[in-house]
Amino acid sequence: xxxxxxxxxxxxxxxxxxxxxxxxxxxxxxxxxxxxxxxxxxxxxxxxxxxxxxxxxxxxxxxxxxxxxxxxxxxxxxxxxxxxxxxxxxxxxxxxxxxxxxxxxxxxxxxxxxxxxxxxxxxxxxxxxxxxxxxxxxxxxxxxxxxxxxxxxxxxxxxxxxxxxxxxxxxxxxxxxxxxxxxxxxxxxxxxxxxxxxxxxxxxxxxxxxxxxxxxxxxxxxxxxxxxxxxxxxxxxxxxxxxxxxxxxxxxxxxxxxxxxxxxxxxxxxxxxxxxxxxxxxxxxxxxxxxxxxxxxxxxxxxxxxxxxxxxxxxxxxxxxxxxxxxxxxxxxxxxxxxxxxxxxxxxxxxxxxxxxxxxxxxxxxxxxxxxxxxxxxxxxxxxxxxxxxxxxxxxxxxxxxxxxxxxxxxxxxxxxxxxxxxxxxxxxxxxxxxxxxxxxxxxxxxxxxxxxxxxxxxxxxxxxxxxxxxxxxxxxxxxxxxxxxxxxxxxxxxxxxxxxxxxxxxxxxxxxxxxxxxxxxxxxxxxxxxxxxxxxxxxxxxxxxxxxxxxxxxxxxxxxxxxxxxxxxxxxxxxxxxxxxxxxxxxxxxxxxxxxxxxxxxxxxxxxxxxxxxxxxxxxxxxxxxxxxxxxxxxxxxxxxxxxxxxxxxxxxxxxxxxxxxxxxxxxxxxxxxxxxxxxxxxxxxxxxxxxxxxxxxxxxxxxxxxxxxxxxxxxxxxxxxxxxxxxxxxxxxxxxxxxxxxxxxxxxxxxxxxxxxxxxxxxxxxxxxxxxxxxxxxxxxxxxxxxxxxxxxxxxxxxxxxxxxxxxxxxxxxxxxxxxxxxxxxxxxxx
Ligand code: F58
Numbered sequence: 096x097x098x099x100x101x102x103x104x105x106x107x108x109x110x111x112x113x114x115x116x117x118x119x120x121x122x123x124x125x126x127x128x129x130x131x132x133x134x135x136x137x138x139x140x141x142x143x144x145x146x147x148x149x150x151x152x153x154x155x156x157x158x159x160x161x162x163x164x165x166x167x168x169x170x171x172x173x174x175x176x177x178x179x180x181x182x183x184x185x186x187x188x189x190x191x192x193x194x195x196x197x198x199x200x201x202x203x204x205x206x207x208x209x210x211x212x213x214x215x216x217x218x219x220x221x222x223x224x225x226x227x228x229x230x231x232x233x234x235x236x237x238x239x240x241x242x243x244x245x246x247x248x249x250x251x252x253x254x255x256x257x258x259x260x261x262x263x264x265x266x267x268x269x270x271x272x273x274x275x276x277x278x279x280x281x282x283x284x285x286x287x288x289x290x291x292x293x294x295x296x297x298x299x300x301x302x303x304x305x306x307x308x309x310x311x312x313x314x315x316x317x318x319x320x321x322x323x324x325x326x327x328x329x330x331x332x333x334x335x336x337x338x339x340x341x342x343x344x345x346x347x348x349x350x351x352x353x354x355x356x357x358x359x360x361x362x363x364x365x366x367x368x369x370x371x372x373x374x375x376x377x378x379x380x381x382x383x384x385x386x387x388x389x390x391x392x393x394x395x396x397x398x399x400x401x402x403x404x405x406x407x408x409x410x411x412x413x414x415x416x417x418x419x420x421x422x423x424x425x426x427x428x429x430x431x432x433x434x435x436x437x438x439x440x441x442x443x444x445x446x447x448x449x450x451x452x453x454x455x456x457x458x459x460x461x462x463x464x465x466x467x468x469x470x471x472x473x474x475x476x477x478x479x480x481x482x483x484x485x486x487x488x489x490x491x492x493x494x495x496x497x498x499x500x501x502x503x504x505x506x507x508x509x510x511x512x513x514x515x516x517x518x519x520x521x522x523x524x525x526x527x528x529x530x531x532x533x534x535x536x537x538x539x540x541x542x543x544x545x546x547x548x549x550x551x552x553x554x555x556x557x558x559x560x561x562x563x564x565x566x567x568x569x570x571x572x573x574x575x576x577x578x579x580x581x582x583x584x585x586x587x588x589x590x591x592x593x594x595x596x597x598x599x600x601x602x603x604x605x606x607x608x609x610x611x612x613x614x615x616x617x618x619x620x621x622x623x624x625x626x627x628x629x630x631x632x633x634x635x636x637x638x639x640x641x642x643x644x645x646x647x648x649x650x651x652x653x654x655x656x657x658x659x660x661x662x663x664x665x666x667x668x669x670x671x672x673x674x675x676x677x678x679x680x681x682x683x684x685x686x687x688x689x690x691x692x693x694x695x696x697x698x699x700x701x702x703x704x705x706x707x708x709x710x711x712x713x714x715x716x717x718x719x720x721x722x723x724x725x726x727x728x729x730x731x732x733x734x735x736x737x738x739x740x741x742x743x744x745x746x747x748x749x750x751x752x753x754x755x756x757x758x759x760x761x762x763x764x765x766x767x768x769x770x771x772x773x774x775x776x777x778x779x780x781x782x783x784x785x786x787x788x789x790x791x792x793x794x795x796x797x798x799x800x801x802x803x804x805x806x807x808x809x810x811x812x813x814x815x816x817x818x819x820x821x822x823x824x825x826x827x828x829x830x831x832x833x834x835x836x837x838x839x840x841x842x843x844x845x846x847x848x849x850x851x852x853x854x855x856x857x858x859x860x861x862x863x864x865x866x867x868x869x870x871x872x873x874x875x876x877x878x879x880x881x882x883x884x885x886x887x888x889x890x891x892x893x894x895x896x897x898x899x900x901x902x903x904x905x906x907x908x909x910x911x912x913x914x915x916x917x918x919x920x921x922x923x924x925x926x927x928x
Contacts, residue, residue: 116158123200123207126154139211145281147213148221151204152191152284158198159332163339166927170249171414175925176424177249178915179408181401181438182236182431184380185254185342186228186261187329188745190285191219192587193241197332197339223278224746225285226260227344229384230662231771232470234745235548236431238580238771238908239915244333244340245582245606246912247924251412253404255396256286256327256344259379264703264742269719273382273706287328288346292411295350296402297321298395302490307451315448316491322373323348324403334582334606337927345403347376383705384662385476394437394480394488401438405445419450423463427920430467430542433478433534439465439541440495448491454498466919467538467545468575470768472555473666482530496532500524503540510567521563539564539571544919548577549769549790555810573918576793577769578908581608584775589753591630592780592900599623608907611778611900618897621890628893631780634754641750646740650697651733655886658751658781659759660701660743663711666766669702670860671868671875672759673718678836678876679735680725685835694883695734699751701743713856720845720853748772753779756896757882760785761875763866765810767791774906780896782885784878786871790906797902802895804885806878807871816870823864826872833872837861 116122130150132138137146170177195201205215228234236252243250262273299319307313324345331340349370375392376399387393408426409419417425430436439461446457471477486493500523507518523536539545539561547553553574557565565572586593586605596604600613617623635652642648659672676698682688700718704711722737740747758776760767760783767789777783777794784804785791795803808816827834837857839845846852860869886892904910916922 115161118158118199118203120203120207120210123154123203124210126157127151127207127211130154144217144221148191148218149282149284151208151218152194152222155191155194155198155200155204156284156330158200159194159330159339162332162337162927163330163341166339167341169925169927173925174414174425175249176920176922177251177412177426178243178920178922179404179426179428180236180240180250180252180431181404181428181435182233182252182254183397183400183434184228184233184431185225185236185240185252185344186230186233186745187225187237188234188583188749189219189222189224191222193583194285194330194332196582196587197334221281223281224744225278225283226276226744227254227257227380229261229380229382231769232432235470235577235771235908238578238583239912240331240340240342241333241580241582242578242908242912244331244338245336245580246909247333247336247338247927248912248916248922249925250331250340250922251408252331252340252342253400253407254342254344255377255380255400256346257377257380258346258374261380261703261744262382262706266715266719266739266741269723270716271704271706271712275379285329286344289326289328290348292407293323293325293348294403294406294410295321296324296399296406298398298488300490302494313448314491314494316444321350322376322399323350324399326403326407343404343407345377345400347374347399349373382703384664384703384708385471385473385666386705386708387476387478388707389478389480389484391484391488394484397434398437398441398489398492401435402441405438405441409445419446419452420456420460422460426464427543427922428465429915429920430465430538432468432470433538436467436478436534436538436541437489437492439537440489440492440499443495443499444491447495458499458502462541463543465538465542467535467542468548469535469538469545469552469556469560470548472552472560472766472768474560477560478534479525479531480534482524482532485532493532496523496537499537499540507567517563521567535561536564542571544573545571546573546575546915546919547768548575549793550574550576551765551787551792551810552768552789555765575911575914575918576790576905577771577774578906578911579771579774579778580908581605581778583749584752585778588749589630589634589779591633592627592753595623595626595630596900604904606909608904608909611904612902614897614901618894618901624890624893624897627780627897628889631754631756631896634750638750638754641747642738642740645747648738648740650699650736650738651695654695654697654734654736655756655882656699656754657696657757657759657882658699658701658755658776659761660699660748660751661770661772663702663704663708663715665710665714666866667762668866668868668871669700669714669718670856671761671871672698672700673714673721674833674836674868674872675876675879676725676735676737677721677839678832680721680731681835681839682832683731683735690730690732690734693734694886696736698735698737699755700737700739701747701751703743710856710859713853717840717845717853717856721840724845748775752776752781755779755781756886756892757781758783758785760788760791761807761871762786762788763868763871764788764808764813766866774903777899778903778906780900782882782892782895782899784875784882793905794903797905798895798899799902802898804878804882806874808867808874813867816867821864821867821870823867823869824861826869827861830869830873832876833869 130153135146240252260276265272297318300317327344329342446452525531547556604610758781760773764786769789786807787809843850
């Protein structure tokens with residue numbers, strides 16, 4: 096058949112499989128030019144960088160297509176149990192390099208583009224990273240789906256396609272100013288929209304009573320309004336696994352009915368307004384980092400994406416006629432913090448109201464389908480939704496929550512007949528200051544498992560935050576220590592070190608990070624250490640170049656790189672590091688410390704503050720002010736410099752972390768659930784200065800005390816001091832260095848003589864200091880002195896750095912995924928063919 100180009104009629108059997116792209120430079124160039132001409136509608140001579148980037152990205156994605164389609168086909172054949180990772184955030188970072196790596200195309204693409212006179216690196220820079228997350232929690236979700244794809248475990252990531260991601264941070268006179276993150280401005284080549292598969296999500300209205308066909312009295316939701324959820328699919332390619340999983344993010348649109356109705360009434364402007372109203376739901380990521388603000392739109396977002404996802408899974412992913420009693424054999428919904436917890440009453444509503452199940456049956460099934468991960472220890476971070484708001488937006492869900500709570504309290508009263516106080520403490524409904532639903536409690540009651548994200552965190556969850564629940568259901572509680580993907584955060588971000596590691600132990604470490612253990616003997620090999628140092632130095636040159644171009648910041652690659660990158664929060668204690676810097680400066684300028692005795696250091700900060708978090712923003716201004724003063728003070732001879740590039744994000748992390756000598760993990764003990772930056776630094780050969788907090792505890796256990804700078808109060812000591820009544824001013828009075836540092840800030844030395852500018856920051860430390868920065872100041876300074884001594888012996892330092900890498904294998908997110916699979920999900924890998 097000439098017209099079709101191949102013989103015979105087209106049937107399912109005769110449709111040729113989609114062309115497997117040839118792995119050659121020529122084939123790539125051909126495909127690339129075709130995409131440029133037919134996809135972008137330009138020829139090479141007229142193509143902009145963005146045209147070339149888009150054409151190349153689409154070409155690369157074609158190379159992964161066969162794997163994606165066969166993963167989907169095989170999954171629908173096998174119906175193997177899948178993980179549905181429900182997360183309001185996926186902080187993916189740039190996609191291009193990861194896709195090139197997965198498709199094994201780096202060399203071909205580099206060569207192919209070069210033959211056309213194009214530099215791959217220039218196109219790389221054109222990618223705007225999708226910043227669909229705030230920080231650790233969102234990045235963790237991205238690492239986890241990478242690992243599952245690599246390990247051949249069926250998984251769908253479900254989340255929200257925010258039109259605007261985390262804000263772009265700029266500094267104006269040292270102060271943070273936020274700009275909208277219009278990441279889709281130039282188009283995203285990585286997404287596959289499916290408007291034809293949109294699902295409807297209801298809101299508002301009321302609940303009515305009715306009699307079913309058998310005369311049984313039932314209740315059902317009569318919604319007030321609805322929106323459409325349009326799915327956008329993204330590939331999640333595994334490394335060398337042949338598998339490509341799916342990330343499905345939902346975008347909100349107005350339903351037809353919604354605006355047609357208004358339109359028919361003749362009010363065009365109102366119809367357009369309705370459109371905007373609906374689309375607002377997925378408009379912007381809430382830039383909070385720990386305190387949920389309880390905003391109505393946020394609850395709308397949460398319900399929107401979980402309702403879409405459950406409907407999608409039940410109606411689209413499961414085969415037609417699937418017996419939902421077997422749901423727990425097919426799916427586990429992992430709740431990434433409390434943000435998706437409204438999925439619990441939603442599944443109950445679907446089973447009871449829509450499928451007609453009886454309550455107990457539905458509850459038994461629901462409980463087997465969910466598991467909950469908690470990511471915090473701050474009481475103010477636990478989400479609570481006022482009953483008034485929830486009842487207005489989701490009246491039927493509120494009823495369902497009430498019933499879940501009633502039955503739960505009944506169970507408790509049986510178990511603790513004489514302990515009504517305990518029963519009230521455990522109620523899903525809080526009565527004070529307003530009636531509200533405690534989402535963490537709901538998740539704990541509903542979930543088959545509850546896990547913390549590091550050993551200490553899980554212990555504190557059991558002992559403090561959820562102690563009543565842990566006593567009631569000890570077997571429900573477990574730990575899974577976080578991890579990070581070695582593909583992005585070592586192989587791709589640190590090609591120098593990756594190459595050295597592969598040369599030494601082969602490349603198996605990329606999917607089996609425990610093999611890094613094989614590097615241990617090389618810590619004692621002088622030649623290996625020399626090369627290791629050389630790579631660190633090259634990484635410093637690389638970041639120096641980036642900082643200069645990106646931010647106009649000049650740093651000296653010959654200095655110790657001391658790096659603190661994470662969200663700005665008082666509990667993380669950026670001020671503690673700042674006080675150390677100010678103290679050094681004060682001692683130098685007053686002549687108590689000779690410049691010759693100062694280890695030349697570059698203090699790098701990267702941190703966004705939640706836009707409404709006033710104290711965090713003042714701390715940012717203070718860091719910038721101190722930075723300006725130090726950097727301009729020629730008497731320091733460049734020995735102490737601060738580099739605070741604006742808009743720290745995944746892309747910047749990827750070049751900054753590999754250049755670090757010292758990793759700052761200095762939160763108040765008992766406050767940082769885990770941390771994941773700490774793991775990335777370790778794997779890239781930085782030594783940690785840190786408190787006994789979060790995953791630092793496990794890092795130190797693995798690397799050994801002699802390779803870790805531990806300081807500060809531990810959690811029980813903190814608890815004791817707080818119990819006794821903490822007095823920060825006592826430290827000011829008794830510690831002269833601390834007093835001089837604080838006084839210097841108060842004197843206006845960093846604010847052009849103005850004594851008021853930073854008074855609130857200092858006053859807060861002196862009179863409140865919720866996170867005991869002053870109590871840990873001296874211990875921190877002493878630990879930093881040990882850092883100086885250690886760094887002076889470059890051979891010993893490098894030895895420690897190598898051991899950090901060698902002993903960091905535990906922190907692969909592949910290991911985290913194995914733990915989730917063994918302890919929570921029970922979803923075995925599925926071979927790709
Ligand atoms: C972080 N939480 C923890 N929350 O602070 C960190 O210790 C941990 O390593 C990480 O999770 C991964 O487990 C975190 O990033 C958020 O960003 C939420 C965003 C939405 C509002 C509430 C905080």
